[in-house]
Amino acid sequence: MADVFKALADPTRRIILDELTERDGQTLFEICVRLTSRHGLCLTRQAVSQHLAVLEEAGLIATRRQGRYKFHHLDTAPLAAIFERWPLTGKGPQP
Amino acid sequence: MADVFKALADPTRRIILDELTERDGQTLFEICVRLTSRHGLCLTRQAVSQHLAVLEEAGLIATRRQGRYKFHHLDTAPLAAIFERWPLTGKGPQP
DNA sequence: TTGACAGGCAAGTAGCGACTTGCCTATTGT
DNA sequence: ACAATAGGCAAGTCGCTACTTGCCTGTCAA
Numbered sequence: 001m002a003d004v005f006k007a008l009a010d011p012t013r014r015i016i017l018d019e020l021t022e023r024d025g026q027t028l029f030e031i032c033v034r035l036t037s038r039h040g041l042c043l044t045r046q047a048v049s050q051h052l053a054v055l056e057e058a059g060l061i062a063t064r065r066q067g068r069y070k071f072h073h074l075d076t077a078p079l080a081a082i083f084e085r086w087p088l089t090g091k092g093p094q095p
Numbered sequence: 096m097a098d099v100f101k102a103l104a105d106p107t108r109r110i111i112l113d114e115l116t117e118r119d120g121q122t123l124f125e126i127c128v129r130l131t132s133r134h135g136l137c138l139t140r141q142a143v144s145q146h147l148a149v150l151e152e153a154g155l156i157a158t159r160r161q162g163r164y165k166f167h168h169l170d171t172a173p174l175a176a177i178f179e180r181w182p183l184t185g186k187g188p189q190p
Numbered sequence: 191t192t193g194a195c196a197g198g199c200a201a202g203t204a205g206c207g208a209c210t211t212g213c214c215t216a217t218t219g220t
Numbered sequence: 221a222c223a224a225t226a227g228g229c230a231a232g233t234c235g236c237t238a239c240t241t242g243c244c245t246g247t248c249a250a
Contacts, residue, residue, distance in 0.1 A: 014100065018181075029225090029227090044210060046229095047208070047210075077184070079178065079181060080183060087171065122196075162248075163196050164196070165197070
């Protein structure tokens with residue numbers, strides 16, 4: 001569970017999650033290109049790869065290997081633990 | 096919004112939030128004592144004070160001064176932004 | 191008024207984490 | 221077969237941050 005917070009701590013990783021939210025199942029190179037072109041980030045392929053490893057270890061990303069491609073799929077399920085730990089005060093369920 | 100994730104990144108700060116969830120409105124010294132006695136942490140008063148400052152800056156804690164005491168109150172409202180950003184996939188509202 | 195208590199400010203240290211660099215493996219197309 | 225593509229491994233550098241240490245301010249009780 002601590003891995004989830006550690007993964008969310010970095011702004012680049014949060015942007016990667018945004019990218020996969022908008023377009024799920026991207027490869028490492030696709031993510032690199034979109035981080036550069038759409039968010040103005042200048043990162044090495046290695047840097048992005050390490051970020052993806054952290055996100056996968058946290059359970060926020062599931063990977064699927066196919067030939068020489070590796071697709072990354074978002075999984076927001078671990079985020080639910082945050083609300084179970086600190087319930088939103090005095091509010092009903094969220095829509 | 097980035098402050099919220101930075102605040103949640105540290106395990107000690109998450110335990111502080113747990114403490115305030117269980118017993119809201121504690122002072123700095125009360126939190127220090129409970130971190131030591133209930134969680135086995137050996138932290139300086141300064142360290143805890145700095146953690147509380149980070150949590151307050153993130154909006155997760157509101158402070159109320161009264162005489163020489165300063166009470167700390169939990170506010171989980173900023174956490175709602177997490178779900179707005181990455182909705183829980185394929186699930187209905189949480190109870 | 192003086193001492194004890196609750197908290198704050200600031201500088202210094204140490205360790206973790208993000209990023210790079212260099213090289214390597216595996217799959218695909220010509 | 222060979223080159224290009226997609227990705228992986230490992231060591232090294234650098235900056236941020238958690239924590240400490242030392243001293244200072246404000247409040248309450250004797």
